[in-house]
Amino acid sequence: MKIALPTRDGHIDDHFGHCHHYTIYTVENGAIVATEELPSPEGCGCKSGIAADLQQMGVEVMLAGNMGPGALNKLQAHGIKVVRGCMGDIEAVVSGYLAGFILDSGVGCAGHGSDHQCGGH
Numbered sequence: 001m002k003i004a005l006p007t008r009d010g011h012i013d014d015h016f017g018h019c020h021h022y023t024i025y026t027v028e029n030g031a032i033v034a035t036e037e038l039p040s041p042e043g044c045g046c047k048s049g050i051a052a053d054l055q056q057m058g059v060e061v062m063l064a065g066n067m068g069p070g071a072l073n074k075l076q077a078h079g080i081k082v083v084r085g086c087m088g089d090i091e092a093v094v095s096g097y098l099a100g101f102i103l104d105s106g107v108g109c110a111g112h113g114s115d116h117q118c119g120g121h
Contacts, residue, residue, distance in 0.1 A: 001026075001027045001028075001060050001061070002024055002025065002026050002027070002057060002058045002059045002060060002061075003024070003025045003027060003059070003060070003061045003062075003063060003094055003097065004022045004023070004024045004025075004038075004054055004059045004061070004062050004063070004080075005022065005023045005024075005025075005062070005063045005064070005086070005090045005093060005094070006019035006022055006040070006062075006064055006065070007019055007020060007021055007022060007023040007037075007090055008020040010089060010090060011087075011088060011089055011090060012063070012064065012065045012086045012087050012088060012090060012093055013065060014065040014066055014087070015065065015066055015067075016062075016064045016065065016066065016067040016068075016071050017067075017068075017071055018040070019040045020040060021037045021038060021039050021040050022037065022038040022040060022050070022054070023035060023036075023037055023090050024036045024037070024038060024054075024057065024059060025094050027094075027098065030098055032091075032094065032098075038053065038054070038057070041053075051071075051074040051075045051077070051078040051080065052078060054075070054078070054080060055078040055079060055080060059080055060079070060080060060081060061080065061081045061082075061083065061097070062075055062080050062081070062082045062083065063083050063086045063093050063094065063097055063102065064082060064083065064084055064086055065084070065085070065086055065087055066084065067082065067084055072084075082104065083097065083102060083103065083104045084104050085104065086102060
């Protein structure tokens with residue numbers, strides 16, 4: 001299984017579509033066996049081709065902080081399970097997810113107004 005996390009400075013980036021890169025963990029038998037990075041495309045995550053790229057890489061789960069409905073729908077349409085509300089060190093988040101301690105918060109990106117670069121998703 002592959003798990004992706006929007007990353008900035010070793011931590012979950014609070015906004016999926018504007019992260020520095022995606023860290024992708026390969027997990028076998030409950031243990032991390034490989035790590036790779038995928039540069040984040042320019043612009044908003046819901047309008048980029050990142051969901052298709054992640055799907056092509058075999059990513060099954062996205063552990064994210066905040067995410068608008070456009071990005072959520074795009075990832076889900078590509079067969080990627082999304083867990084929102086994650087924060088902190090990416091390795092700690094992956095370990096917590098694998099241990100069953102992290103569940104989707106159900107909270108999306110909101111309240112950005114007209115200055116939000118994704119146009120309200």
